[in-house]
Amino acid sequence: MEDNSLDNRKKKVLQAIVEEYVNTAEPVSSTALTEHEELNYSSATIRNEMADLEKAGFLEKTHTSSGRIPSEKGYRYYVDELLKDDNISLEEIKYISEKLETKVNEIEELTKITTTTISEITHYTTVAIGPEKEAQLIEEMKFVLLGPRMLMAIILTNNGMIKETIIKFEEDITDKQVETIGYMFNQKLRGQPLAVIDVPLEEYLINEMKYSVKVIKPIIEQIKKAIDQDRQIYLEGANKSFDLPEFNSLEVAKNFVNVIDEKDLVADMLNTGFAEDINVYIGEENEKQELKDFSIVTFKHRVGDKDLGTIGIIGPKRMNYSKVISVMKYINNKLNNKNIE
Amino acid sequence: MEDNSLDNRKKKVLQAIVEEYVNTAEPVSSTALTEHEELNYSSATIRNEMADLEKAGFLEKTHTSSGRIPSEKGYRYYVDELLKDDNISLEEIKYISEKLETKVNEIEELTKITTTTISEITHYTTVAIGPEKEAQLIEEMKFVLLGPRMLMAIILTNNGMIKETIIKFEEDITDKQVETIGYMFNQKLRGQPLAVIDVPLEEYLINEMKYSVKVIKPIIEQIKKAIDQDRQIYLEGANKSFDLPEFNSLEVAKNFVNVIDEKDLVADMLNTGFAEDINVYIGEENEKQELKDFSIVTFKHRVGDKDLGTIGIIGPKRMNYSKVISVMKYINNKLNNKNIE
DNA sequence: GATTAGCAATCGAAACAAAAGAGTGCTAAA
DNA sequence: TTTAGCACTCTTTTGTTTCGATTGCTAATC
Numbered sequence: 057m058e059d060n061s062l063d064n065r066k067k068k069v070l071q072a073i074v075e076e077y078v079n080t081a082e083p084v085s086s087t088a089l090t091e092h093e094e095l096n097y098s099s100a101t102i103r104n105e106m107a108d109l110e111k112a113g114f115l116e117k118t119h120t121s122s123g124r125i126p127s128e129k130g131y132r133y134y135v136d137e138l139l140k141d142d143n144i145s146l147e148e149i150k151y152i153s154e155k156l157e158t159k160v161n162e163i164e165e166l167t168k169i170t171t172t173t174i175s176e177i178t179h180y181t182t183v184a185i186g187p188e189k190e191a192q193l194i195e196e197m198k199f200v201l202l203g204p205r206m207l208m209a210i211i212l213t214n215n216g217m218i219k220e221t222i223i224k225f226e227e228d229i230t231d232k233q234v235e236t237i238g239y240m241f242n243q244k245l246r247g248q249p250l251a252v253i254d255v256p257l258e259e260y261l262i263n264e265m266k267y268s269v270k271v272i273k274p275i276i277e278q279i280k281k282a283i284d285q286d287r288q289i290y291l292e293g294a295n296k297s298f299d300l301p302e303f304n305s306l307e308v309a310k311n312f313v314n315v316i317d318e319k320d321l322v323a324d325m326l327n328t329g330f331a332e333d334i335n336v337y338i339g340e341e342n343e344k345q346e347l348k349d350f351s352i353v354t355f356k357h358r359v360g361d362k363d364l365g366t367i368g369i370i371g372p373k374r375m376n377y378s379k380v381i382s383v384m385k386y387i388n389n390k391l392n393n394k395n396i397e
Numbered sequence: 398m399e400d401n402s403l404d405n406r407k408k409k410v411l412q413a414i415v416e417e418y419v420n421t422a423e424p425v426s427s428t429a430l431t432e433h434e435e436l437n438y439s440s441a442t443i444r445n446e447m448a449d450l451e452k453a454g455f456l457e458k459t460h461t462s463s464g465r466i467p468s469e470k471g472y473r474y475y476v477d478e479l480l481k482d483d484n485i486s487l488e489e490i491k492y493i494s495e496k497l498e499t500k501v502n503e504i505e506e507l508t509k510i511t512t513t514t515i516s517e518i519t520h521y522t523t524v525a526i527g528p529e530k531e532a533q534l535i536e537e538m539k540f541v542l543l544g545p546r547m548l549m550a551i552i553l554t555n556n557g558m559i560k561e562t563i564i565k566f567e568e569d570i571t572d573k574q575v576e577t578i579g580y581m582f583n584q585k586l587r588g589q590p591l592a593v594i595d596v597p598l599e600e601y602l603i604n605e606m607k608y609s610v611k612v613i614k615p616i617i618e619q620i621k622k623a624i625d626q627d628r629q630i631y632l633e634g635a636n637k638s639f640d641l642p643e644f645n646s647l648e649v650a651k652n653f654v655n656v657i658d659e660k661d662l663v664a665d666m667l668n669t670g671f672a673e674d675i676n677v678y679i680g681e682e683n684e685k686q687e688l689k690d691f692s693i694v695t696f697k698h699r700v701g702d703k704d705l706g707t708i709g710i711i712g713p714k715r716m717n718y719s720k721v722i723s724v725m726k727y728i729n730n731k732l733n734n735k736n737i738e
Numbered sequence: 739g740a741t742t743a744g745c746a747a748t749c750g751a752a753a754c755a756a757a758a759g760a761g762t763g764c765t766a767a768a
Numbered sequence: 769t770t771t772a773g774c775a776c777t778c779t780t781t782t783g784t785t786t787c788g789a790t791t792g793c794t795a796a797t798c
Contacts, residue, residue: 085790098742103791121748121790161619162563200541202553208561212543220549220561222503278502295658298651309650310639317636426761439771444762462761462777 060112060133068094069105070114071138074126078376081301083123128339128373131351135336135377143382148177152383156390163216167364168290170357170387175293178380180371181316184290185326187215187363189250189283197245199238204228209279213250215362221282223274233271240265253279289322302372308349315346315370326354326366334384339373351375355384359391401453401474409435410446411455412479415467419717422642424464469680469714472692476677476718484723489518493724497731504557508698508705509631511728516634519721521712522657525631526667528556528704530591530624538586540579545569550620554591556703562623564615574612581606594620630663643713649690656687656711667695667707675725680714692716696725700732 062070072092076084086099086106095102106124109115114130117123126134155173160166167184175182193214200208205228210220240261245252258276261267294316303309315321321344328335328343337352353375354368369380403411413433417425427440427447436443447465450456455471458464467475496514501507508525516523534555541549546566553559581602586593599617602608635657644650656662662685669676669684678693694716695709710721 083790087790099790100742100744100792101740104741107792117791119749121792122750123790161565196543198541198543200539200551202537202539202551202559208551208559210541210543210549218543218549218563222559224502293658295651295654298654304647306645306647306650309647310636313636313639313654317634424761428761440761441763441771441773442769445770448763458762460778462763463779464761 062109062112062114062133065095066105066109067138068092069102070109070126070130071134073106073115073124074130074134074138075378077125078374081374083118083125085123088123125374128341131338131373131377132341135338135381139378139381141378141382141385143376143378144386148383149386152177152387153390156387156394162218163359163362163364164288166359167357167367170391171290171292171367174367174369174383174387175296177383178369178371178376179293179296179299180369180375180380181294181297181312182292182367182369183316183322183326184357184365184367185323186217186287186365188327189287191215191363192217192250194245194248194250194252197238197241199234199241201229201231201234207234207275209275211250211279211283215364216359219282221278223278225271225274227270229271237271237275240267250283253283287323289319291316291322297371300372302349302374308372311346311349312370315350318346321346322368325352325370326368328354333388334381336377336381349373351377353377353380353384355388357391359394403450403453403455403474406436407446407450408479409433410443411450411467411471412475414447414456414465415471415475415479416719418466419715422715424459424466426464429464466715469682472679472714472718473682476679476722480719480722482719482723482726484717484719485727489724490727493518493728494731497728497735503559504700504703504705505629507700508708511698511732512631512708513633515708515710515724515728516637518724519710519712519717520634520637520640521710521716521721522635522638522653523633523708523710524657524663524667525698525706525708526664527558527629527706529668532556532704533558533591535586535589535591535593538579538582540575540582542570542572542575548575548616550616552591552620552624556705557700560623562619564619566612566615568611570612578612578616581608591624594624630660632657632663638712641713643690643715649713652687652690653711656691659687662687663709666693666711667709669695674729675722677718677722690714692718694718694721694725696729698732700735 069089072089072095073084076088086102089095089102090097090099106115109130110117110124114127114133115124116127118125152173155169158169160169164186167186171182171184194211195214196212198210200210202208202222205225207223207225207229208220209223210218212218244257253276255276258272261272261276262269297303297312298309303312325342325344325347328337333356335354337347337354339351340348342348342350342352349372350370351373352368352370354366357364357367369375410430413430413436414425417429427443430436430443431438431440447456450471451458451465455468455474456465457468459466493514496510499510501510505527508527512523512525535552536555537553539551541551543549543563546569548564548566548570549561550564551559551561585598594617596617599613602613602617603610638644638653639650644653666683666685666688669678674697676695678688678695680692681689683689683691683693690713691711692714693709693711695707698705698708710716712721
């Protein structure tokens with residue numbers, strides 16, 4: 057294993073290069089760095105440091121005589137060791153607070169608001185997805201007849217979400233039947249994760265409880281379907297990415313549209329391992345090949361102990377990690393203390 | 398008013414140019430046209446015809462010595478007079494039929510399926526929006542208590558749509574109250590358009606019917622909000638547009654992403670005047686300036702007499718109008734005869 | 739030993755020029 | 769009315785030159 061420790065001046069140089077490059081999107085030259093107040097050396101000295109940093113893999117050149125840009129390893133070191141997470145202004149704090157205090161009737165609205173706010177503050181494309189069905193426990197189920205052959209099933213979960221779906225039958229259903237179904241489902245499912253609504257349950261109800269296939273099968277099938285496809289994805293500020301110089305490359309732009317157009321890919325992207333509440337994936341660190349030109353910052357989104365899913369920012373590798381992570385940390389904190397009844 | 402009648406040969410030339418340009422995206426030269434079987438003339442003759450058509454405003458040149466491309470007037474003439482609407486293969490018919498016969502529990506699913514299918518067959522970006530609230534009549538309303546201060550309102554409309562929303566109160570609500578509310582709302586609103594749920598109704602219920610503000614106000618407000626924002630927009634195949642040569646221009650690409658990212662704009666776009674079931678807007682014919690580089694084909698989407706909203710294709714002016722309109726007509730016909738219970 | 743000044747070398751970007759190719763418009767002939 | 773023929777126009781491509789930014793290295797300096 058190579059030695060990745062850097063002395064103080066090298067750290068400063070690396071940090072300055074990342075921050076400068078994030079701002080300008082242009083390779084950073086040794087002369088430009090001498091203007092940094094903490095780097096009171098001649099350009100030649102900086103050049104030597106840069107050469108060392110390149111040899112160690114933290115920097116790259118676009119061609120022999122160009123300035124340097126951070127490598128993925130460079131970004132990674134920056135994110136892990138150098139980044140400041142207080143890169144958020146008073147105005148931004150105020151704006152975010154106001155947004156998050158909006159009264160919401162449905163908990164999903166809060167996700168929407170948060171997603172939009174993050175996109176507005178960071179100027180990056182932001183996506184969100186609801187919690188996984190394994191993580192949501194059924195608190196109560198209600199069944200409402202909407203017509204002789206049409207039933208609405210409503211599921212209230214422990215994280216405050218409400219899912220409803222319509223089930224159509226091929227024969228009439230009576231009020232009495234609905235009542236029994238309600239009683240039975242609640243008995244069986246209260247406290248269970250949503251994922252439990254699946255074929256084994258269907259078989260149990262039909263075989264053990266002797267319930268009519270014609271009634272049970274459509275209910276289970278439709279609820280399962282609704283739960284699966286109900287993991288709706290919000291997408292905010294897709295156009296914002298197009299103002300970035302990276303998107304002058306048609307290939308990158310096309311790649312980006314392909315990614316955000318592919319809902320499954322976005323879902324996967326938001327669901328990759330969660331060591332921390334906030335996770336950063338830089339370029340090739342992303343599991344999906346399509347994302348190798350981008351960086352993703354994901355963020356477990358909860359209010360108190362209620363898991364509301366994951367919000368993710370997708371931007372260029374030259375992302376303003378400091379701003380993004382500062383904003384996420386602030387929101388994270390704010391939401392944890394939020395009072396939702 | 399200028400004379401826009403064209404003799405037969407000119408029509409053939411114009412049609413050939415449109416179709417050739419739609420295929421190749423390259424200006425069409427006189428020599429290329431001589432290879433069309435119906436145009437057995439020398440390139441010089443064709444050149445003369447092209448010069449006439451240009452003078453009359455149907456064609457344009459990109460520069461002095463280039464081939465011709467259709468002008469917007471040219472496309473318009475083509476769409477109105479020359480286009481064949483049987484540009485659909487047996488395989489496509491089969492594919493569409495199968496898709497449209499999928500059993501759906503919720504009527505919105507049918508819109509999704511149709512939208513996806515159109516995008517798959519035409520290879521253009523396709524959007525859909527539900528019917529306007531003026532066009533939907535309330536058939537029945539149900540209210541279900543989900544908690545002491547949480548009520549679900551369900552509205553069934555005459556076009557088979559089901560809208561539900563959650564209302565939260567600041568004080569407890571009793572079963573008795575819910576029952577009265579249900580009775581009252583149904584009495585008052587059955588047969589009325591969704592648009593009726595608004596402030597005047599709120600005032601009437603509070604002043605005339607002496608109902609508690611604390612109960613009525615949140616209900617009306619939340620239902621209104623839900624109806625307004627529930628006009629969800631489906632978007633399919635945004636990435637498909639990026640394969641078109643038009644999108645090699647960054648400006649066009651950016652413009653496109655801006656358009657589809659702006660939900661209100663898409664909604665407006667789908668709601669502009671409806672002379673016919675299928676409407677074509679070419680370039681500058683679009684009311685919105687942002688759409689001047691694109692053509693939109695919209696299509697009133699109904700099953701029997703049930704209005705399901707509007708589906709629209711957005712593509713380059715060099716759109717394959719013939720294919721798009723053939724597909725829409727076929728689907729239109731197919732849906733009209735569809736049996737949904 | 740660390741730092742710096744100085745300078746040749748390298749490469750990209752921009753400007754310019756020349757050549758090739760595609761297509762038209764027009765004239766005069768069929 | 770149609771067509772052959774040809775000069776003319778404009779784009780695209782390719783090559784060349786110049787300019788400027790930046791580096792790496794060497795030798796001098798602190």
